[in-house]
Every structure is written in structure tokens, then in C-alpha cells.
Amino acid sequence: MKKPLLIVSAAILGLGSLAAAGVRVGMRDQAAPAASVSPMSDTLLGLDGHPLAQPVANPEVRIEIASDEVLRSCCKAPDLIVSGKVTNLAAHPINYVRLVITMRDAGGRAVYSEDTYNNGAITLFVDATIAKLLNEKPHSDPIAPGTTDSFIFSIPMPLIPSYKSAAISVQAVRASTTARANRPERTGQSESPKVNREG
Numbered sequence: 001m002k003k004p005l006l007i008v009s010a011a012i013l014g015l016g017s018l019a020a021a022g023v024r025v026g027m028r029d030q031a032a033p034a035a036s037v038s039p040m041s042d043t044l045l046g047l048d049g050h051p052l053a054q055p056v057a058n059p060e061v062r063i064e065i066a067s068d069e070v071l072r073s074c075c076k077a078p079d080l081i082v083s084g085k086v087t088n089l090a091a092h093p094i095n096y097v098r099l100v101i102t103m104r105d106a107g108g109r110a111v112y113s114e115d116t117y118n119n120g121a122i123t124l125f126v127d128a129t130i131a132k133l134l135n136e137k138p139h140s141d142p143i144a145p146g147t148t149d150s151f152i153f154s155i156p157m158p159l160i161p162s163y164k165s166a167a168i169s170v171q172a173v174r175a176s177t178t179a180r181a182n183r184p185e186r187t188g189q190s191e192s193p194k195v196n197r198e199g
Contacts (some may be wrong), residue, residue, distance in 0.1 A: 045166075053082050053101055055168035060088040061097050063168055070157065080160065083152040086118050086143070090175070093142040096121035098172040101153050103163035111161045112141070115171060118149040140174075 034063040048070050054062035065084040067166050072078045082101060087093050114124075121140035143149050153168075 001043055007041065039118050050080065051103075051163060051165050053166040053168050056167050058089075058170040058173075060094070061170050062088045062089055063114075063170065065098070065161050065168065069186050073106070078156055078157045080113050080155045081152065082155075082166075084168075085148045085150050086170075087148045088143040090173075091145055092175055093144050095174040096140040096172075097143070097149075097151075097170055097174075099151055099153075099168055100171040101155075101166060101168050103160060103161070103166045106164045112159070114153060114155055116151055116153055118143065120149045 028166050040053060044054075050068075050070060053065055055065055063084060063086055068082045069080075070078050070083050075167045086097050086099070095186070097118045098115055099117070100113055100115045105111050117140075120143065121135060123139055141149075
């Protein structure tokens with residue numbers, strides 16, 4: 001009788017520890033510890049004190065940030081996860097939107113930047129060797145006028161130097177060739193530097 005009870009208890013404890021391994025720290029509805037809040041405005045800081053990314057206005061694409069948090073795990077370094085959506089404000093379809101997140105220090109100097117595409121064009125990031133292995137060609141699903149698509153940045157925190165502000169801007173918009181044939185790529189209003197991993 002004691003043996004089955006011990007086995008069941010061990011199984012419950014084992015499952016409990018596996019569930020706890022994936023627990024997310026810093027949920028939005030929890031109060032931030034007082035020591036993690038810097039003198040900057042509390043509305044611009046995440047729960048663990050990191051500066052929240054701000055969208056940069058663009059006439060063709062609206063950026064909305066839905067989530068900006070540090071995801072912690074027992075098994076790897078924390079990741080900064082910033083996700084949201086882009087809305088096509090133009091009167092024509094857009095093939096893809098390339099977004100850039102730029103972190104700046106207190107003096108306004110860019111210390112880190114990274115880019116991504118909207119979800120419908122994420123295969124544009126695929127390396128040529130991997131594309132060949134997967135037998136996939138880079139492609140994008142056009143975003144119709146007035147519709148939205150999602151995006152996500154997932155950046156390992158050890159790569160990011162200390163920063164005081166973060167902004168997400170549109171680096172490039174590619175109009176759909178079905179709307180306007182051979183329209184050249186246009187650069188967004190805000191120019192951001194290429195990836196700068198100083199630190």
C-alpha cells in the first residue's frame with residue numbers, strides 16, 4: 001500500500017517541478033519591485049525596470065505594441081520579447097514591412113538594433129542554405145489596405161547593452177506588385193543604424 005502511494009507522490013512532485021520550469025516571471029498584472037524602478041517615468045518601464053519600446057509614426061504603417069516583457073526560464077538566459085501588430089494605412093496592398101528595434105543609451109547613442117519582418121513575410125529572413133533544405137523560397141503574404149499583421153522580436157538579453165530607451169520603426173515598406181508594378185522599396189521616415197552590438 002505504501003509503495004503505490006510513494007510512486008503517485010513522486011509523479012505529482014515531478015510534474016509540479018516540470019510545470020514550474022516554464023513559469024513566466026514579470027507578468028503585467030504584478031506590481032514591480034520598488035528597487036527595479038528607475039527615476040524615469042513608471043509608464044515607460046517594464047516590470048523588471050527595462051525601458052518599454054515606443055512605436056515611431058509612419059504614414060503608411062501603424063505600429064501597435066501589444067507586449068513588451070522579459071521572459072525568464074530556468075534553462076537559458078532571459079529573452080526580451082516585444083510583439084505587436086502593423087496596420088496598412090496605404091491605399092494599396094503591401095508585400096512586407098521590415099521593422100527595426102533600436103536601443104539607445106542616456107546620451108541618445110544607438111547601442112543595439114535588430115530587425116524583423118511582419119509575420120506574413122518572415123520567410124524573407126530564411127538563410128539560403130536553410131531555404132534549400134526546407135525546399136522553400138522566400139515569400140510574403142500581402143497586407144491589404146486597412147488590415148493588420150503581427151510581428152515579434154525575440155532578443156537574448158545578454159546581447160543587449162544597458163539602454164535607456166527603445167523604439168520600433170518601419171525601416172522599409174515594399175508595395176505589392178499587384179497594386180503597382182515594379183514599385184521601388186521605400187525607406188521609412190526614421191533611419192536606424194544596422195545591428196550594433198557594443199557593450
